[in-house]
Each structure stands twice: as structure tokens, then as C-alpha cells.
Amino acid sequence: MLRASVWLALLSSLLLSSCGFHLRGDLPLSHFPAMYIQSERHSELAALVAARLKHNKVQLLDSYQQTTPMLQLIDDSLERRNLTLFPNGQVAEYELIYKVRYALTMPDGEPQQYQFELFRDYQDDPNRALAKAKELDLMLGELRQQAANRILRQLARLH
Template sequence: MPFQLHQRKVLQWFLMLLAAVTLSACGFHMRGPANLPFKTIFLGFADNSQLGTELKRYIRASGVEVVSDKDEAEAVLQVIADTREKKILTLNTNGRVREYSLYQRFSFLVRDNKGAVLIPPTNITLKRDITYDENQELAKQAEEVLLYRDMQSDLVQQILRRLSASKTATAGTADPVEE
């Protein structure tokens, strides 16, 4: 009996080790800071913009300096549009609202310090659906605020991914090396 118990323990340890090796080999890793292709950037957001503040925090965390003067920046993010919209999605049999669709639309472009376009005008549209109950008005308003905050965080991540991807675009426009 002790031999079987020992065999079972060895098998359990082997299976745990196999699971750990399999999980580490799948390529999963935590998202790190963005790898941006410039050292300084100017963000064209209003000073009180929550989206601008969150984006600035993530850009600084990636090691890029956010400057307050366009002339000092290697890249300039120009905000074309930033809008939020709420549309009725469904009505009940009494004609009262049952669901809304919340939209956040954001358009931007990025230029270098010479005025060349690094990222052409880009539109990002985010949508979330929310149920509505007039008996829970305050709770639904709070849920709407949370959904907009979630969309803003998602929007910041998408902008960062596009800024990181511009590295390949700027590398492709560099002067070719003669052989």
C-alpha cells in the first residue's frame, strides 16, 4: 500500500509540473507598457478631459514624455472628434424604453514634428447595450456611467495599440539603405 501511495504522489507531482510547463509555453504574458516609436508626444486634448488624462498616464508609464508644446514633440496626436451618444434600442408594449445603446466615437490622427502623417485619420467606435427600468432609475444611471468609463478604458488601450503599431509604418517610410 505505501508503494501505491508513493506512486500516486509522484504521478500528481508530475501532472502538476506538466500543467505548469504547458501553461508557461502557451505564450501568455501580462500586458506591459506600450512600446511607442517616439520619445515625446503632444496630446491635443482639453486640460479637463478624462480621456486625455488616462491616455497621458499610460503613455508616461511606457517611458514617453508628454509635452505641452507642439514644437517640442516628435509626434502630435490631433483629436478630430470625441462624442458620446445614447440611442433607444427597444421599446416594450406600452411604448416605454427597455434598452439603450451607448456609443462612444473617437477620431484622431498623428503627425510627426515636420507635419507628415504617421497615422491617418482613424475612427474608433465603441458600443455597449444597457437595459432600462424606470423603477431603478438611479441604479441605471450609475450603470451607464460605469459603461462609459469602461468604454473610455477600452478606447485608451486601442489608441495605445495604434500608436505602437505606427512604429512599423514609420520604419517603412525611412530612407532605404543602399547595398
Template sequence: MKAFFSLKSTLRLLSVALLSLTVSACGFHLRGTYMLPDEIAKLSLTSFDQYGQLTRLVKSQFKLHGIEAVPPSATVPNLHLISESNGERTLSLYQNSRAAEYELNYSVRYSITIPNKASKTFSTKVTRTFLDNPLTALAKSVERDMIKDEMREQASRQILRQMARLTATIEALDEQELEAKLAEMEDTKAEDMPVSGTSASYNSTNTVNTEEVSTVEPGTEVGTSQP
């Protein structure tokens, strides 16, 4: 019985190892809980607020998912945090028309640039509900700030999750690049091929028919020969 479980564990380990090798061979690696493409194994981070809380949280996500943060360069993919915004709307009211429940919104706009391929802009949004209580105004103020911090942290996780979806985008860009190169090769090949009837050389011979002309002086009879 023990030998059976040992064999089963060995087969399971071999299956996991084989799956890992297959995934690595395809150009993707598991980093943290997401499968991120190799193109962003090294990534530079720029931000509208280089020392803000959101920037620090995204850097922490880099470390968590094994992404090496490097200085910005023309040859390195870049994640740029464009802006963040907070909003709220009233969901319900007390009998005295005072707001009782709010919906808090937190949005982040960012762009990802892959050298020699493309630059795309994305956005992520986090929504939470908040129940206000005028009798505990101070405690509710602290709670609101804590909720905003949690929303900001969740947004940083969602950014990494959306980056994992870049796989399809990169593959599409690679296909477009390949198709463009093939089309360029076809155009070059068509230009190099000779056009029928334009490059052939012709040896033309000009034939001049000459006729012997006899000059007859005036007063001279022209005789006709009898057959």
C-alpha cells in the first residue's frame, strides 16, 4: 500500500515537472499566481506620482510576481501609471434625507509599452460600499480611509492580473509583424521579377530593297526586245 502511494506521488511530481517544462518552452513562466509572458520579465515603472502609495504597491506586486524592476530604457517594456481618481455616489438615505450608504469608486489609468511592438492604455476600477453613521463620525472617517487603502491595493493586483492577459495581445502583435514582413518580402520579390516583353532583346534586321534605275536621255528610243 505504501509503495502504491509512493508511485502515485512520483507520477504526480513528474506530471507537474512536465507541465512546467512545457509552459516554459512556450515562452511563459508562472510568476506568483499569474502566468506572465517573458517579454515583461524585466519591466520599468514610471508614474504620475513616483513616491505615491499606488506606485509603492505596484512595486510590491513586481517583487511578489518575480518581475525585475529596471530603470526606463528604449529597449525595456514600461508600465506607466497615468492617473488615479476617487468617486462616490449615494445609494440610500436616512429619513432626514442624510446619506446613509455610499458607493465608493477608485479608478486607475495606465499604459504598457512594449518596444518595437505597441503601446496600449488600460484602466481598472474597484468599487466598494460604505455605510455612514453620523453618531460615529470619527470612526467612520477612519474606516473610509482604510477602505480606500484596500481599494488601492486591490487595483495594484488587478493591474498585474491584466498584464497576464497581455499574452494574447503580444501574440496578435507578433502575427501582425510576421504578416507585414511576409507581405514586404512578396512585394520585393515581385519587384525583382522581370516583366514579360520588357527585358527581352531583339535582333532586328533592317532590309533595304534597292531597285536599279536606268536613266534615258531625251531623244533616245527605248527598244523593246522581242521574245
């Protein structure tokens, strides 16, 4: 019985690895052994991207070298657009738009610019301003994590 379960585990791991399965967050970034990230000084998005690159075994450099790729996080911003109003005219629901612009410069190459937007709906309640401010902070953190994941998926597609 023990032998059968060992064979079953071995067979299932073989099947999963042969179909290209990767654990969430593990991306094939072997074509980027080292990279330099340029961003604003205390950028939360840059910190998330750096952590994910380290998790995927990419060495982060302290200074730019022309023989390694450079990821430049140009801009990330949050905009709000009114969706619905309460009968008294106050905003009841917003659409949050998180915009990210970045560039990737390969050795001896021109910078390739990329940009994308992420969207979320956010319901506002003036009677619960403190709770809604905390919820907005949590949503912004989730949007940044989504953006960092999207940047890494884009890097994994480049060869």
C-alpha cells in the first residue's frame, strides 16, 4: 500500500511538471539572472516587484550596469471616477483606476515602454469614513500586488 502511494505521488508530480505547472509566484525568469530596478525612492510597487524578483532568484543590483537589464518604474497613480450618487448628491460609488507605466531596457537595446490600468469599484459611505479609508488602503495594496504580478508575468514572456 505504501509503495502504491509513493508511485502515485511520483506519477502525479511528473505529470504536473511535464505540463508546465508552476506554483503561484514561481515564474521562469532564468533569462534575467540579474537586474537593476530604477524607481522613486520609497515606491511600494518597486518594493513588491523587487521581492517577487528575489523570490524568483533574480539578483538585484545596487547600480545600473550596461550588461544587465534595467526595469524602470516610471509612474504609478490612482484615479477615482464617480459611478453613482446618493439622493442627496454625495458620491455613493467610485471606480478606482490604478495606472502603471514602466520601461524595460535590455543590454545594448532601446527602452521598451509598457503601461496598463487596473480597475476596482469602491462603495463610499460618509457615515463610516474611517472604515472606508482603511478599506481604500487595503484595495490600493491589492492593486499594487496585482500590478507587481502583472509586471513579472510580462517579464516571464520576454525572451
